[in-house]
Amino acid sequence: MDLAGIEIENPVLTAAGPTSQSGDALLKAARGGAGALVAKTICTRRAVVRRPNIACVQHGSISHGVVNCETWSEIPWERWLDREYAAAESSGLKVIASTGYTAEELVFLGPRVEEAGASGIEFSTHYISKDPLTIREVAKSLKECVSIPIFAKISPSTENVREVAKTIEPFVDGIVAINTVGPVLVVDEKSGKPLLGDRYGWLSGPPIKPIALRVVSEISEVFRKPIIGVGGITDGTDAAEFMMCGASAVEVCTAALYRGPQIYCKVARELEEFVKQGGHSSAEDLIGSALREREEMRERPEIEQNCTACGICERACPSGAITIKGKGKGDVSDTCTRCGLCATLCPVRAIA
Ligand SMILES: Cc1cc2nc3c(=O)[nH]c(=O)nc-3n(C[C@H](O)[C@H](O)[C@H](O)COP(=O)(O)O)c2cc1C
16 A cells, blocks of 8 residues: 555554664564554664663553653664665565654755665654744755655644644655653652653553544644554554544554564454454545544433443442443433443443
């Protein structure tokens, strides 16, 4: 399939991060079924990263995602140009370089990564000003010095996402949304000190998915070029939700850390399954369906036959309206406020 002029094998790509930190890591992702390879961000200066730099945020068995205090690649840009991109390209997949951060740095690196064989460039707006005109000037500088497609990667803290997307549209071929969320602080309960080497870190994984979906949908309202969604994707349904909000492709970072490189193939296969089961002819049919308003819920929910009588809904109902009387049997009284919580909590989807 085509993504802003880049031929990709499937819509599930790697994201800039530890799982794309070198040519070797990218080759593993290619073997794991990624549709194209987005590499770790490089800059004209090597990154200095304080250890520890990645931590899993867990509560019991529930994973709340990952926090990190990485910046960009610790591998010098010269080595990326000499070896790492070539190693990734030997997989036969298209490689999208990620570069940062100032206009001068992008103009320096852009033509060089293009010459090294990159098929596209993602440039991070993480450390650029939040001002849309400044981001546009940076995009314009890069666009003018390369002939491959360029993508702006948007930070979730961007306040005026629609305005940024509209302002930069003439100078980019697509937008990637979102980067990590933060800054955040996690504490090591044993030492009583911050868990990461830097006091503050950045959050990724499932907790940031609703933020990412909102940002993607806002961009999609005003931006007519491809959007790549990223943030908390762990399965095909997550990928489908990003497409429903306007994305044409997705990237996966944290789930690849947890589950290994096979995740790309798994997400792509599950997305195909989701499309088939929904009776769509292709994943493209999903794009943008969640941009329409849903109808307001007017009816009280009903307990359906597949209810297992686990009682979760009865305990959670804020207005005490649910009484479960056995498997497949229950009443919803008129104190129900139609908040909808029960339907989303039910583990077997037995509340209509
Ligand atoms: C440890 C770590 C390092 C990252 N490094 C970069 C980076 O160098 N450049 C970048 O643009 N994004 C970087 N990211 C952000 C990811 O590319 C991605 O946008 C974010 O993690 C959300 O996706 P996820 O929930 O699938 O991880 C990094 C994320 C993590 C967890």
